Amino acid sequence: MAALGTLLAAALLRIWIIEPMRRSVQRHDADEANFSKLFELSPLPMVYTSATDDYTSFHRNDAWFNAFGYPREGSSTRSATELGMWVNPEDADEMRRRTMLQQPISNWAVELICADQSRRWFSFFGRFTVGPDRVTMISTLIDITEQRQAQQDVLDLNTQLEDRVDERTRQLQAANHELSQALISLRQAQDHLVQSEKLAALGALVAGVAHELNTPIGNGLTVASSLLDKTRDFALAANAPLQRSVLAQFVTDSVLAADILVRNLSRAATLVSSFKQVAVDRTSSQRRAFELYELLDEVVLTLNPAIRRSLCEVQSQIAPGLRLDSYPGPLGQVLTNLIDNALVHGFAPSQSGRVDISASSIGANEVEISVRDNGRGIDASHLKRVFDPFFTTRLGQGGSGLGLHIVHNIVTGVLGGRVDVHSPAGGGAQFVLRLPLIAPKWPDLPDEDDNW
Numbered sequence: 137m138a139a140l141g142t143l144l145a146a147a148l149l150r151i152w153i154i155e156p157m158r159r160s161v162q163r164h165d166a167d168e169a170n171f172s173k174l175f176e177l178s179p180l181p182m183v184y185t186s187a188t189d190d191y192t193s194f195h196r197n198d199a200w201f202n203a204f205g206y207p208r209e210g211s212s213t214r215s216a217t218e219l220g221m222w223v224n225p226e227d228a229d230e231m232r233r234r235t236m237l238q239q240p241i242s243n244w245a246v247e248l249i250c251a252d253q254s255r256r257w258f259s260f261f262g263r264f265t266v267g268p269d270r271v272t273m274i275s276t277l278i279d280i281t282e283q284r285q286a287q288q289d290v291l292d293l294n295t296q297l298e299d300r301v302d303e304r305t306r307q308l309q310a311a312n313h314e315l316s317q318a319l320i321s322l323r324q325a326q327d328h329l330v331q332s333e334k335l336a337a338l339g340a341l342v343a344g345v346a347h348e349l350n351t352p353i354g355n356g357l358t359v360a361s362s363l364l365d366k367t368r369d370f371a372l373a374a375n376a377p378l379q380r381s382v383l384a385q386f387v388t389d390s391v392l393a394a395d396i397l398v399r400n401l402s403r404a405a406t407l408v409s410s411f412k413q414v415a416v417d418r419t420s421s422q423r424r425a426f427e428l429y430e431l432l433d434e435v436v437l438t439l440n441p442a443i444r445r446s447l448c449e450v451q452s453q454i455a456p457g458l459r460l461d462s463y464p465g466p467l468g469q470v471l472t473n474l475i476d477n478a479l480v481h482g483f484a485p486s487q488s489g490r491v492d493i494s495a496s497s498i499g500a501n502e503v504e505i506s507v508r509d510n511g512r513g514i515d516a517s518h519l520k521r522v523f524d525p526f527f528t529t530r531l532g533q534g535g536s537g538l539g540l541h542i543v544h545n546i547v548t549g550v551l552g553g554r555v556d557v558h559s560p561a562g563g564g565a566q567f568v569l570r571l572p573l574i575a576p577k578w579p580d581l582p583d584e585d586d587n588w
């Protein structure tokens with residue numbers, strides 16, 4: 137009976153304890169084998185390290201040996217330090233520290249040395265499992281050498297780009313500096329040119345004045361010295377009894393000489409007064425507000441004798457309401473010159489024609505005045521020269537060539553505007569003035585209220 141009891145107990149022990157334990161061990165072995173297979177098949181380099189023996193037992197998978205180029209034999213039991221894989225010894229220390237603390241490691245970039253001594257960068261991941269008898273760490277390495285190289289390339293490229301931008305900026309600054317230097321020299325050259333042009337114009341004016349005055353004064357001098365000779369002869373002759381015929385001759389000669397003298401001196405006086413007008417004396421010009429059409433009526437009225445002598449009709453089409461705050465005196469002089477020129481130069485003495493004067497406002501601040509005739513017009517080659525001093529096509533016939541020069545001076549000076557000349561294909565000449573409705577104030581002059 138006792139033996140039966142023992143047999144039953146042994147059978148029960150076998151069914152309930154030993155058999156389940158044996159199956160559990162078998163399952164465990166199968167799991168481990170499975171895990172080991174998966175570990176070996178991983179395409180990423182992996183290391184499985186046990187901490188029971190100070191992390192000296194480790195397993196590396198095929199991908200690891202492929203990545204680092206070490207043979208399984210001879211190196212599978214040697215640690216990374218023993219294989220001399222750490223580029224930076226501090227990384228080995230850091231690895232040891234983290235392992236001791238069992239801190240998970242994520243994306244830790246380390247540089248390692250392969251079997252062929254080439255260096256590669258890896259991103260290191262490590263995880264720990266703590267069991268009853270041991271701590272296990274499984275780590276994975278991802279090769280990031282190419283990625284880091286690409287990053288470095290981008291950084292290098294950036295630096296190169298920055299260097300290039302810096303270089304370009306420097307070049308641009310240098311070019312800019314050169315340009316501003318060139319501009320300064322250009323301005324200086326321009327100033328010199330303006331200065332020399334002014335001097336040349338002054339020279340031409342002085343030469344012209346001398347030339348123009350030379351004829352009447354020279355004529356006057358010749359006649360005066362001949363009169364002096366004749367008077368001396370007459371004085372000598374007068375010591376003896378005088379013949380009537382001698383006296384008559386002396387009187388005739390004296391009258392003729394005086395006549396020539398008066399004519400030449402008047403010509404000289406006229407020229408001098410013209411020259412005076414060239415430099416328009418602003419101080420003698422009254423500034424005031426006036427109606428343009430009224431001023432034109434006055435001008436036409438004063439020119440009436442000349443207009444009547446010609447066969448021309450002068451038409452003014454200026455509507456009331458165009459008011460200017462300007463210098464009516466100089467503006468009147470400008471219009472007189474232009475109309476007079478049209479009558480004198482536009483038409484032959486027996487030719488009939490028209491002179492039209494019109495005006496219209498341009499915007500709120502300017503007025504355009506046109507003086508146009510339908511006469512012979514101005515030769516294209518003369519158009520650029522008509523405003524030059526002493527340019528005239530009536531030399532020796534009363535023309536001094538100063539009229540339009542005075543016009544130009546007044547318009548661009550005291551009136552603050554501009555004047556243009558056209559000789560349209562249809563014939564005739566046209567002068568266009570563009571003037572501000574309010575003439576500029578001249579800082580060097582007293583105001584109109586000061587009665588200047």
Ligand SMILES: Nc1ncnc2c1ncn2[C@@H]1O[C@H](COP(=O)(O)OP(=O)(O)OP(=O)(O)O)[C@@H](O)[C@H]1O
Pocket residue numbers: 477478479481482509511512513514518522527528529530534535536537538539540541565
């Ligand atoms: N309306 C015009 N038609 C044709 N030619 C003109 C006209 N106005 C001016 N000119 C030309 O321009 C030249 C210069 O005119 P400007 O008034 O300066 O001198 P001028 O009339 O000859 O002499 P000044 O006016 O000094 O007596 C004239 O000689 C003439 O050739």
Ligand SMILES: [Mg+2]
Pocket residue numbers: 473476477538539540
């Ligand atoms: Mg003239």
